[in-house]
Structure formats: C-alpha cells, structure tokens
Amino acid sequence: MPLGGRCAEPVETVACRAGSVRVLGVCTPIAKAGAPQPARGVPVAREPEPGELRFDRYVLSAGDPLYAQGAGCAPGGETMLTAGGELVGRTVADQDGRFETVVRFASFRPGHRQVVADCGVRLQAGVDMMLVSADSSVSVSSLLLLFCLAAGGLAVHQQAAPGRRRLPGLPAVAPSTAGRDG
Known part of the structure; x- marks a missing residue:
C-alpha cells in the first residue's frame, strides 16, 4: 500500500500483562538478569x-504473524510503520511512549526488509523473510535409482554366492565325487 494510503483496520492485539513481552507470538515473562539465554535465533524476552x-x-516464513514493539515515542502520538514506502502498521503510543502492534506486509518477498517506525522519533529494525519448502514427495527418478541399486546388489550377491546352498546350522559339504571313476 502506498504511503499516505489507508490500510485495513488494525487487528486488536491483546496487550501482554505487565512483566511480560511478546516473543514468537506468545506473551513471555521478561528475562531476569543472569537468566539463561534462549535458544539461538529466539529473541530475548x-x-x-x-x-x-x-x-x-x-526470521519470518510465509504466514507467520509479526509483532513490533517500540519505546521512546511521543506519549499518545500516532505511530506509522513502513517498509520500503509501504504502510505495514499503525498504532498509538501509550502514556510512557511505548507501543506494540501487528506488522502486515502486503506481499511476501524473500530477503531482508527494513521497517521504520515514525512516532515523533525514527525507530528502525530489520526482519528476514525466508521461503521454506515442505515438499517431501519422491521423484520417479529417485525410485528408479533405488530399484536399480537393489537389483545390482542382488546380481552381485548371486555371482559371489557359492555353488551349493547349505541349510542353516549344517556344516558346508564339499561336492561329492561318489560314482565317478577316477
């Protein structure tokens, strides 16, 4: 949406209660000093x-919700979030100059996207959009290769096998020469 255009009415987000912030879409207690670090790639609460x-x-995959949080804005001031000239969010800062809102991109383009929040001051941060493929189908050529390998292994095994088969648990017996004149 072009800057100056009007985006869809914002979805009301339930604010996290005091002492917690949103991490990966879930209100999470704020990390205390000395607490263990979260897994790599997970933002600190x-x-x-x-x-x-x-x-x-x-890091976003297609369909992931994205929440932005900011501080240091003019108290009660309107906050406009843009990415490359596209309006991606809008909210109002609280009496402490903090805000939280949903960020909505009009299109999903893999790569880095820089987001700017203008709320009396200019705040900015970036996110990476990644395509994730979940195609787990097996191709015909990979199945054909598997059968060829199995048939080749069976042929090699038959060539290397001894001339006589023996029953399990019985000792191998040399071919009999009985009845031959020698």
Whole structure:
C-alpha cells in the first residue's frame, strides 16, 4: 500500500500483562538478569529500550504473524510503520511512549526488509523473510535409482554366492565325487 494510503483496520492485539513481552507470538515473562539465554535465533524476552524497535521474531516464513514493539515515542502520538514506502502498521503510543502492534506486509518477498517506525522519533529494525519448502514427495527418478541399486546388489550377491546352498546350522559339504571313476 502506498504511503499516505489507508490500510485495513488494525487487528486488536491483546496487550501482554505487565512483566511480560511478546516473543514468537506468545506473551513471555521478561528475562531476569543472569537468566539463561534462549535458544539461538529466539529473541530475548525484554522490553525495548527508548529509541529501539523490536520484533517478536526476526526470521519470518510465509504466514507467520509479526509483532513490533517500540519505546521512546511521543506519549499518545500516532505511530506509522513502513517498509520500503509501504504502510505495514499503525498504532498509538501509550502514556510512557511505548507501543506494540501487528506488522502486515502486503506481499511476501524473500530477503531482508527494513521497517521504520515514525512516532515523533525514527525507530528502525530489520526482519528476514525466508521461503521454506515442505515438499517431501519422491521423484520417479529417485525410485528408479533405488530399484536399480537393489537389483545390482542382488546380481552381485548371486555371482559371489557359492555353488551349493547349505541349510542353516549344517556344516558346508564339499561336492561329492561318489560314482565317478577316477
């Protein structure tokens, strides 16, 4: 949507209660000093510092919701979030100059997207959009290769097998020469 255009009415997000912030879409208690670090790639559960724009995740797949949090804005001021000139979010900062809102991109383009929040001050941060393929189908050529390998292994086994088969548990017996004149 072009800047200056009007986006769809924002979805009301339930604000996280005091002492927690949204991480990967879930309200999570704020990490205390000295607490173990979360897994690599998972943002730390902390409130944004004044002048900082944070996201609840920094790598997106198609369909993932994205929440932005910011601090240091003009109290009660309108906050406009844009990415490459496209309006992606809009909200109002609270009395402490903090905000949280959903970010909606009009299209999903793999790569890095820089988001700017203008709320009396300019905050910015980036997210990476990645395509993830879930195609687990097996191709005809890979099945054909599997059967060829199995048939080749069986042929080699037959060539290397001894001339006589023996029953399990019985000792191997040399071919009999009985009845031959020698």
